[in-house]
Amino acid sequence: MTAPVLEKPTAPAAAPAPAPAPVVETARPAVSAGRRRFLQGAWAVSLAAALVMGFVGFxxxxxxxxxxxxxxxxxxxxxxxxxxxxxxxxxxxxxxxxxxxxxxxxxxxxxxxxxxxxxxxxxxxxxxxxxxxxxxxxxxxxxxxxxxxxxxxxxxxxxxxxxxxxxxxxxxxxxxxxxxxxxxxxxxxxxxxxxxxxxxxxxxxxxxxxxxxxxxxxxxxxxxxxxxxxxxxxxxKALAADKGALATLQLWSLALLGAVVGGLLLARYWRRSAVYLTAAPVVGALLWAVYENAAALLPNLY
CATH class of the missing domain: 2.40.260.10 (Sortase)
Structure with a gap:
């Protein structure tokens, strides 16, 4: 007479994991045209103030x-x-x-x-x-x-x-x-x-x-x-301004603007830290030239 075969009890099936809750994307509130103009104006004023303070420091x-x-x-x-x-x-x-x-x-x-x-x-x-x-x-x-x-x-x-x-x-x-x-x-x-x-x-x-x-x-x-x-x-003459520096100032200002814009464009495609480190000396030298020519427009005894 053969011994009966005992069946191994099976573990209860695990409960299915709850489905993740759906991610609901909330739309960002649209920036009004008036606020956008305000932010752009504030940025421009801040930049102008920084340039003026830099000139005073120079x-x-x-x-x-x-x-x-x-x-x-x-x-x-x-x-x-x-x-x-x-x-x-x-x-x-x-x-x-x-x-x-x-x-x-x-x-x-x-x-x-x-x-x-x-x-x-x-x-x-x-x-x-x-x-x-x-x-x-x-x-x-x-x-x-x-x-x-x-x-x-x-x-x-x-x-x-x-x-x-x-x-x-x-x-x-x-x-x-x-x-x-x-x-x-x-x-x-x-x-x-x-x-x-x-x-x-x-x-x-x-x-x-x-x-x-x-x-x-x-x-x-x-x-x-x-x-x-x-x-x-x-x-x-005493207290005369070197008005001949105006044309040179404009050229250096355009060169400075070109360097800044070029650096921002390169930063979109290359590593930003490398672009900024490379561009900083160039922008600094151009800014020095801009300030020097702006100073020539002040009275010569100042």
Whole structure:
């Protein structure tokens, strides 16, 4: 007799998993035309404010760095020219170094004076007015300097007092002037001395409306003045704006806009971090050029 075969009990069937709840997509509320215009306007205003604040930052920080860099380079160039006896004694190209000036009373030491008094010339340091004598030569030497931006070499000019000394070095030697008279835009300096120096800057560390003039007489004999200097141009005058920079400003602005748009388009197809890292130096350089040309449109003594 065979043993009965016991059947293995079967486990109860698992209950079917509940079906996932259907995902109901809620439509985003449509942005009204008025709100869209508001957001676009707010974005444009924010961008404009950022550009303006960047320009202010450039004027009062980066412009000083730019001027110091040029001064350092120009000082080495001029000292080399003095050593080789090839420094200019007459007319010189715009922006070239023509003298060194020291005014201890206002903390100015071994400052390079460049040729020309346009806004661009004065971005490099104090500028010699092209139609006047060089310091130390017979006649009146006129030097302009900024009072707020690009190193602000003449910011403390109004603190000079009668008797303060001004030292100048040119290709013809070293000379000393003594401050003896003051003036301004409405009251020009009147001094019968034939050989003298006139320093000119703006009357305010904000946007200047007039000028401050400091007159000093040459101590000792003057050197020969070769003459033959060119006439001034409108941009050489005190408080003049270099309107010729407007066209250049427009070109640099277009280049900046093109770089920004190009970077945004590339970011849609390439890795954004790589595009931004590549574009940042280009945009920064173009923005610097835009700000520099915009600064040339301000009064040259600012």
């Amino acid at each position: 004027l009062f920080t980066l412009s000083h760095v730019q001027e110091r860099h040029y001064q350092s380079t120009a000082y080495k160039t001029f000292r080399d020219q003095l050593g080789r006896a090839v420094a200019p004694t007459g007319s010189a190209p715009d922006g070239d170094p023509v003298a060194l000036i020291d005014i201890p009373a206002i903390g100015l030491h071994q400052t390079v004076v460049v040729e020309g008094t346009t806004g661009r010339d004065l971005m490099r340091g104090p500028g010699h007015r092209r139609d006047t004598a060089l310091p130390g030569q017979a006649g009146v030497a006129v030097v302009f300097g900024r009072g707020a931006t690009f190193g602000a070499p003449f910011a403390q000019l109004s603190k000079l007092r009668v008797g303060d000394r001004i030292e100048a070095v040119t290709a013809q030697g070293r000379y000393t002037y003594t401050v003896n008279v003051y003036g301004d835009g409405d009251h020009p300096i009147v001094d019968p001395a034939r050989n003298r120096l006139v320093l000119v800057t703006g009357d305010s560390d904000w946007i200047p409306g007039s000028t401050v003039l400091i007159g000093a007489r040459l101590d000792g004999a003057a050197e020969q003045n070769p003459g033959g200097r060119p006439a001034t141009v409108p941009y050489d």
